[in-house]
Amino acid sequence: MDIDIILEADLTAQQIKELGLMAEKFGFRxxxxxxxxKARDAFxxxxxxxxxxKKIMVGVCIVSPYEMHPLKIANATLTLNECAKGRxxxxxxxxxxxxMMLGFDTSKRVSATREALEIIQGAxxxxxxxxxxKLYKARWFNSDWTTDQPPLIYAGASGPKMLSMSSGVADxxxxxxxxxxxxxxxxxxxxxxxxxxxxxxDNFRISNFLAWHIKEDREVAIQEARREMIVRGWLExxxxxxxxxxxxxxFVLDNKWPFIDAYRKRSSHIEGIPEHILEALVEGLGCTxxxxxxxxxxxxxxxxxxxxFTEVALRIHDDPDYSIKLIGELVLPKLH
Amino acid sequence: MxxxxxxxxKIGPTAIKELGLLAETYGIRTVWIxxxxxxPDAFxxxxxxxxxxSTIKVGxAVVCSHEMHPLKIANAVLTLNEYAKGKAGVVVTSGGEWPGVVGKxxxEVARTKEALEIIKASxxxxxxxxxxxxxxxxxxxNTKWKTQSPPTLYGGAHRAKMMQMIATxxxxxxxxxxxxxxxxxxxxxxxxxRPIEDRPNDFRLSNFIAWHIKENREASLxxxxxxLIIRAWLYREWIEPYLEPEEVEWVLKNPFPFLxxxxxRTGDIEGVSQHIVDQLVEGLTMSGDPSDIDRHIERLEAFxxxxxxxxxxxxxxxxxxxIKMIGEQVLPAIQ
Numbered sequence: 001m002d003i004d005i006i007l008e009a010d011l012t013a014q015q016i017k018e019l020g021l022m023a024e025k026f027g028f029r030x031x032x033x034x035x036x037x038k039a040r041d042a043f044x045x046x047x048x049x050x051x052x053x054k055k056i057m058v059g060v061c062i063v064s065p066y067e068m069h070p071l072k073i074a075n076a077t078l079t080l081n082e083c084a085k086g087r088x089x090x091x092x093x094x095x096x097x098x099x100m101m102l103g104f105d106t107s108k109r110v111s112a113t114r115e116a117l118e119i120i121q122g123a124x125x126x127x128x129x130x131x132x133x134k135l136y137k138a139r140w141f142n143s144d145w146t147t148d149q150p151p152l153i154y155a156g157a158s159g160p161k162m163l164s165m166s167s168g169v170a171d172x173x174x175x176x177x178x179x180x181x182x183x184x185x186x187x188x189x190x191x192x193x194x195x196x197x198x199x200x201x202d203n204f205r206i207s208n209f210l211a212w213h214i215k216e217d218r219e220v221a222i223q224e225a226r227r228e229m230i231v232r233g234w235l236e237x238x239x240x241x242x243x244x245x246x247x248x249x250x251f252v253l254d255n256k257w258p259f260i261d262a263y264r265k266r267s268s269h270i271e272g273i274p275e276h277i278l279e280a281l282v283e284g285l286g287c288t289x290x291x292x293x294x295x296x297x298x299x300x301x302x303x304x305x306x307x308x309f310t311e312v313a314l315r316i317h318d319d320p321d322y323s324i325k326l327i328g329e330l331v332l333p334k335l336h
Numbered sequence: 337m338x339x340x341x342x343x344x345x346k347i348g349p350t351a352i353k354e355l356g357l358l359a360e361t362y363g364i365r366t367v368w369i370x371x372x373x374x375x376p377d378a379f380x381x382x383x384x385x386x387x388x389x390s391t392i393k394v395g396x397a398v399v400c401s402h403e404m405h406p407l408k409i410a411n412a413v414l415t416l417n418e419y420a421k422g423k424a425g426v427v428v429t430s431g432g433e434w435p436g437v438v439g440k441x442x443x444e445v446a447r448t449k450e451a452l453e454i455i456k457a458s459x460x461x462x463x464x465x466x467x468x469x470x471x472x473x474x475x476x477x478n479t480k481w482k483t484q485s486p487p488t489l490y491g492g493a494h495r496a497k498m499m500q501m502i503a504t505x506x507x508x509x510x511x512x513x514x515x516x517x518x519x520x521x522x523x524x525x526x527x528x529x530r531p532i533e534d535r536p537n538d539f540r541l542s543n544f545i546a547w548h549i550k551e552n553r554e555a556s557l558x559x560x561x562x563x564l565i566i567r568a569w570l571y572r573e574w575i576e577p578y579l580e581p582e583e584v585e586w587v588l589k590n591p592f593p594f595l596x597x598x599x600x601r602t603g604d605i606e607g608v609s610q611h612i613v614d615q616l617v618e619g620l621t622m623s624g625d626p627s628d629i630d631r632h633i634e635r636l637e638a639f640x641x642x643x644x645x646x647x648x649x650x651x652x653x654x655x656x657x658x659i660k661m662i663g664e665q666v667l668p669a670i671q
Contacts, residue, residue, distance in 0.1 A: 047383040069438045072403045080378040102405055137439030145346050154531040289488030
């Protein structure tokens with residue numbers, strides 16, 4: 001199993017280049033820039049790394065067809081792929097931060113993502129591409145300026161409908177914040193869909209976005225994990241139930257605002273949420289602690305490998321160079 | 337009046353950086369990267385130049401809100417502006433190449449107005465941008481990460497309603513392929529709507545002109561002929577000044593030979609009389625060899641007299657030769 005790194009969205013192009021080249025030396029498979037609405041454009045910030053790197057893949061996650069027309073996503077991904085000499089990748093999703101900011105109706109998420117994936121796959125492979133979908137169209141698009149092997153197109157999917165759809169169209173899926181205790185939720189659906197689509201032997205990539213908060217100072221790590229808690233599957237029911245009692249699950253579902261408020265204020269103080277809930281979610285939904293915790297997280301990561309994941313994308317936050325060194329030196333060599 | 341150059345993104349980000357830095361040494365004001373649908377992403381292609389340049393501006397032309405949500409356009413321009421240390425610009429329009437490729441309409445004034453209002457607000461100093469339009473919405477968009485003075489927002493237009501809207505919404509207007517023979521019509525309209533009196537110094541007026549001057553005259557004409565269809569898509573107003581009425585009607589009914597030549601990258605426009613081709617190349621482009629430069633400088637002087645603040649010269653093959661020619665022979669004569 002490979003390990004990828006997902007970087008914080010507030011980094012500059014120069015910082016991303018330096019961190020990516022450092023990660024390349026350690027043998028990480030890919031660097032992903034995170035496409036947030038309140039940060040620099042993720043495709044643009046990835047360009048200097050793509051141009052300077054030699055082996056590491058360079059990707060952008062997660063891009064929704066609500067923010068850019070799927071052909072425009074295809075065009076940006078192909079540009080990144082050319083800069084990276086065939087090592088580009090992208091994750092397409094129906095959600096993410098942009099969609100909320102743009103005020104779109106979310107009822108057509110699966111259809112929009114499916115059409116987007118079909119358009120992107122067609123646009124990067126066909127000489128002249130036409131498409132007549134319910135939501136999107138393409139006319140006489142061609143990308144004859146490209147020279148490299150096609151980029152990898154992932155779908156951002158965790159739930160059954162999106163996973164089933166993605167297995168027929170994408171080159172891989174990137175799930176979000178799926179803990180080993182949750183494997184029985186997405187994996188049976190995905191494996192069945194892959195079998196139904198005759199794709200069990202075509203190197204379909206299975207990835208998971210996993211928050212990484214290991215620091216020298218344990219308290220700092222926990223504070224960072226709490227600050228980011230709302231973006232762990234947006235604390236929807238499937239991400240809570242494995243770690244909380246039914247009453248606590250309902251309590252969190254009814255009280256998300258303190259988590260959102262903490263995230264927006266970049267604070268670890270989550271007003272009014274009992275400590276035992278926070279501790280359970282921090283422990284369950286990421287990798288948090290100090291270096292003495294590494295062995296148990298290596299064990300955790302190996303469970304992904306055993307379950308058939310081809311890679312895990314570790315989302316690092318503050319002090320990214322520390323995290324890349326720690327993972328590169330102490331985690332990568334010990335993974336199956 | 338200042339001079340800009342426009343490059344196609346197909347040459348790649350590394351070449352754009354090198355050409356932009358060469359242009360910077362000559363004092364050319366801006367490098368515009370053309371946002372075409374069948375070429376690499378223009379914003380991404382501009383990043384290395386933006387990061388490396390010191391004085392030259394870096395812009396993207398033209399972007400349409402059918403390809404990206406206006407907030408996403410704002411985000412991309414602001415990103416470019418940060419990397420260019422406050423020297424970025426963008427031209428937003430209702431047309432360009434992308435609407436056709438994604439199957440959408442052009443010339444939608446109301447839609448473009450909403451897009452420009454969202455982009456303008458996002459580029460400015462408002463801490464959070466919210467917008468409730470008929471076509472677009474924005475909810476609490478903030479750009480606290482930006483540190484530079486705002487990029488310049490151009491609108492692209494030729495028709496009266498669009499010009500009127502842009503004159504009150506944007507910092508600048510960029511025409512495309514306008515020539516002195518068209519000034520009366522188009523500037524007459526613009527001057528009735530743009531805030532000349534209120535904004536005598538801060539409303540910029542630009543025009544894109546195709547530049548095909550080469551050492552080899554034949555190569556120049558070949559390139560100009562190949563690209564003729566994208567000279568405003570040879571709409572009526574762009575061909576009437578140069579052709580007889582029956583020739584105008586003939587060209588309007590027969591655009592495909594021009595389109596075929598463009599797509600097949602050939603200067604041979606099958607079935608179109610050489611007289612028509614010669615007239616359009618002469619009228620709508622700056623073509624020829626170095627002995628033609630003086631008369632093209634005279635043409636640029638006409639733009640200067642009419643109040644254009646800059647002209648953007650679109651380069652094709654041999655851009656190094658073109659930049660040197662413009663930097664050494666044209667720019668000193670114009671400024």
